[in-house]
Amino acid sequence: MVLPRVLIPETKIRQRLQDLATEIAFDYRGKELTVVSILKGSFIFFADLIRLVDLPMSCEFMGVSSYGNKTQSSGEVKVTLDMTEPLQGKHILIVEDIVDTGLTMQYLINNLKARKPASLKICSLLVKPDAMKCEVEIDYVGFKLGREFVVGYGLDHAGRYRNLPYIGVLEDEH
Numbered sequence: 366m367v368l369p370r371v372l373i374p375e376t377k378i379r380q381r382l383q384d385l386a387t388e389i390a391f392d393y394r395g396k397e398l399t400v401v402s403i404l405k406g407s408f409i410f411f412a413d414l415i416r417l418v419d420l421p422m423s424c425e426f427m428g429v430s431s432y433g434n435k436t437q438s439s440g441e442v443k444v445t446l447d448m449t450e451p452l453q454g455k456h457i458l459i460v461e462d463i464v465d466t467g468l469t470m471q472y473l474i475n476n477l478k479a480r481k482p483a484s485l486k487i488c489s490l491l492v493k494p495d496a497m498k499c500e501v502e503i504d505y506v507g508f509k510l511g512r513e514f515v516v517g518y519g520l521d522h523a524g525r526y527r528n529l530p531y532i533g534v535l536e537d538e539h
């Protein structure tokens with residue numbers, strides 16, 4: 366198996382997460398936060414990030430699937446797991462692995478806004494600004510990327526590579 370080329374090493378991810386966590390804790394000081402992990406891709410980012418955020422919080426999980434095994438967005442979003450708790454009146458922070466075209470995030474924003482939270486913000490580890498097809502504002506961005514397809518640290522290609530501790534680029538297969 367050819368290992369992906371390292372794009373963002375573990376140490377850099379850890380440093381950036383500390384900065385994001387400090388910013389989030391400051392912005393939500395005095396409030397109780399509900400963090401929503403978007404599965405599957407955000408599970409590692411989510412687990413690492415929330416342990417650095419010094420705030421009272423509760424955790425929710427929502428599963429969405431948009432790509433199947435392809436590397437291009439279909440634009441269709443399927444909810445594979447929904448939350449059990451009502452979001453009304455809560456301060457919601459969506460935690461996503463990557464925003465590519467933005468279509469998944471646009472769907473999520475509309476879906477969660479309809480549940481009438483007190484506030485709704487978005488944190489994404491990775492964003493591909495050149496690939497965006499709609500206007501979604503990401504409040505907390507870990508790293509900006511070009512259009513390259515990345516794997517590792519929770520992100521997959523055809524279900525593989527999620528367990529890599531770094532973010533890498535697949536070079537030979539694309």
Ligand code: IMP
Nearest residue numbers: 438464465466467468469514515520521
């Ligand atoms: P969007 O709807 O095009 O923004 O795509 C969002 C979803 O596509 C993410 O939650 C990922 O599951 C997947 N995705 C987009 N780009 C990548 C990538 O570079 N690597 C792995 N998954 C990706």
